[in-house]
Amino acid sequence: MNKIAVITSGGDAPGMNACIRAIVNTAWQDDVEVIGFRHGFRGITQDLAQPLHPDDMRLVSQRGGTFLKSSRYPEFREVASAQAAAKVLDSHDISALIVIGGDGSFRGAAHLQAHWQGQVIGIPGTIDNDIAGTDTTIGFSTAVDTAMDAIDKVRETAEAMARVFLIEVMGRHAGFIGLHAAIAGAAEAMLLPELEPQPKLADMADNILRAREAFPDSSYIVVVAENLWPGGVHELGNNLSKATGVTCHPCPLGHIQRGGRPNAQDRILAMQLGAAAVSAILEGKRTIMIGLEQEHVVEVPLHLTFARDKPLDQRLVQLQLGLQGVNLASKSTTKTA
Ligand code: F6P
Numbered sequence: 490m491n492k493i494a495v496i497t498s499g500g501d502a503p504g505m506n507a508c509i510r511a512i513v514n515t516a517w518q519d520d521v522e523v524i525g526f527r528h529g530f531r532g533i534t535q536d537l538a539q540p541l542h543p544d545d546m547r548l549v550s551q552r553g554g555t556f557l558k559s560s561r562y563p564e565f566r567e568v569a570s571a572q573a574a575a576k577v578l579d580s581h582d583i584s585a586l587i588v589i590g591g592d593g594s595f596r597g598a599a600h601l602q603a604h605w606q607g608q609v610i611g612i613p614g615t616i617d618n619d620i621a622g623t624d625t626t627i628g629f630s631t632a633v634d635t636a637m638d639a640i641d642k643v644r645e646t647a648e649a650m651a652r653v654f655l656i657e658v659m660g661r662h663a664g665f666i667g668l669h670a671a672i673a674g675a676a677e678a679m680l681l682p683e684l685e686p687q688p689k690l691a692d693m694a695d696n697i698l699r700a701r702e703a704f705p706d707s708s709y710i711v712v713v714a715e716n717l718w719p720g721g722v723h724e725l726g727n728n729l730s731k732a733t734g735v736t737c738h739p740c741p742l743g744h745i746q747r748g749g750r751p752n753a754q755d756r757i758l759a760m761q762l763g764a765a766a767v768s769a770i771l772e773g774k775r776t777i778m779i780g781l782e783q784e785h786v787v788e789v790p791l792h793l794t795f796a797r798d799k800p801l802d803q804r805l806v807q808l809q810l811g812l813q814g815v816n817l818a819s820k821s822t823t824k825t826a
Contacts, residue, residue, distance in 0.1 A: 491521040493770060494583045495541070497555040498529035498562075498590035498597065501747060502614045502628025504755035507550040508589055509557060511763025513541045519771060524581060529590070530597050531562040533574040538581060550756055553631075553749045559590075565597045568604065575605035583607060585770040587763075589627070591615030592795040595778065599791050608775035611791055612762045616747055619663035621799040622789035623780025627762065630754040632659070632746045633669040639742050640674030640710060647708030647738075653697060655711045655729070657722040657741035664714045666746065668801055671712040672809045677816050678711040679809060680718065680725075683801050694732035700816035701735060709816070715741075761786060 495512050497505045513523045525539045526532035539557070549556055564570050578586060585608035588598040595611045602609040613620045616632035636658050647654050656676075660666045664681030671679035677700060680688065693711070700709050718725040722739035729737040751759070758781060765786045766779045777788045 492524060492581065492583050493521055493585040493587065493767070494524045494526060494533075494578060494581070495557070495587040495589065496526050496529045496532065497557045497559045497614065498588055498594035499559060500561075500591060500615060500617075501553075501555045501559045502616050502626070502755075503553040503631040503747075503749055503751035504627040504759035505555040505557075505559075505589055505614050506552050507751060507756040508612060508614065508627055508759035508763040509541065509555075510546040510550050511760040512587060512767055513546050514543050515764040515767040517543050519767070521767070521771075524583065525557045527558045528560040529558075529562060529594070530565040530570070530574060530601075531560045532558070533577050533586075534565075534570055536577045536580075550760075551750055553747075553751060555589075561593070562597070566600065571601050571604040574601055578605060578607060585610065585775075587612060587766050587770075589614040591617060591626070592620055595620070595791055595794050599776065602776050602791070608770055608773070609791070610766050610769055610774065611778035611794065612766055613778060613780055613794070614759075616666065617660050617663050618665040619661065619799055620778070620780070620794050621797050622778060622782075622787070622794045624782050625758065627755055627759045628747075628751070629665065630758075631749060631752045632666055633673060634752055635746050635749055636666055636670035636742060637673040639745065640670060640676065640712070643740055644674070644708055644710060647710060651706050651708065653709045653711075653729075653735055653737045655713050655722040655726050655737055655739050657713045657715055657739070657743075659742070659746045660714050662716055663799070664801055667712050667714040668805055668809065672805060672812075674710065674712065675812070676712045676809075677709045677813055679813070680711060680713040681801070682714055682717050684806070690728055690732060694729055696817060697729065697733050697735060697737070701733075703816065711737075
């Protein structure tokens with residue numbers, strides 16, 4: 490019987506468990522045994538092996554996080570770590586490894602491939618959606634739902650009290666969650682790393698004051714991508730409050746965005762990619778990522794997934810900029826009866 494291995498690596502993402510289920514069940518039908526290593530690359534080097542059987546997969550798809558556990562393991566950049574991992578994989582007679590993770594994990598996967606003769610296959614699993622070569626990543630859709638839900642909740646109190654809120658969302662250095670959450674949450678403004686030019690504090694303050702003048706009894710929500718404003722939304726809130734004389738409440742969403750049950754879209758994506766990864770292995774493929782482009786499963790050379798930045802969809806950027814522009818409209822805002 491052939492044997493393959495799977496790990497979940499880096500920041501966990503809702504849908505990773507559904508992906509493991511698809512891998513295990515697809516492999517089983519082709520008489521391929523699957524072993525998981527707990528805690529990602531660290532778990533391979535420490536031989537934290539865990540056999541995986543279809544019977545154990547019945548209740549996993551609906552759970553967030555990853556039952557295989559994950560970790561960040563920068564030590565894996567070292568040649569000795571990759572060699573140690575290769576040795577452990579060989580000791581289990583493993584012929585292929587599937588890495589479910591983000592761009593850092595794919596770098597690790599490519600590094601391992603350089604020191605191991607087995608097949609390495611990547612599956613994009615990160616809430617950030619910042620991987621080139623795939624339209625979306627496992628966990629992104631659920632994270633956007635979570636951010637939207639949080640914005641909706643903040644909106645209720647913000648509207649009741651006519652307050653300004655700065656909601657910080659994750660994304661590391663990419664604005665995908667921010668853009669999608671801003672549109673879905675009908676935000677009045679957004680601050681994303683990809684926006685050129687970056688809005689200045691004075692402009693943001695001016696926009697808030699103009700919106701307060703036009704809609705004095707209303708809420709105003711700014712979606713802010715993390716790692717963008719020095720000191721985050723707390724510092725931005727202080728600065729804007731001083732500049733406007735209006736209290737701007739900071740509200741970082743943090744790791745809430747990584748948790749929760751995966752939504753249907755993420756489960757379906759995860760299962761498509763998991764099943765396709767096993768097929769690719771059986772066809773002898775190696776050093777690729779299995780992604781999704783325009784609803785079709787695609788195979789992308791692994792190094793291309795982290796060699797370039799993935800751009801935001803400019804149509805969505807323009808949509809949000811246009812919609813939020815209503816707050817700054819100079820024409821009369823008086824409602825007609
Ligand atoms: O990669 C996913 C992510 O949640 C990013 O959005 C965020 O910047 C980072 O992980 C946080 O990492 P950690 O949980 O290790 O602090």
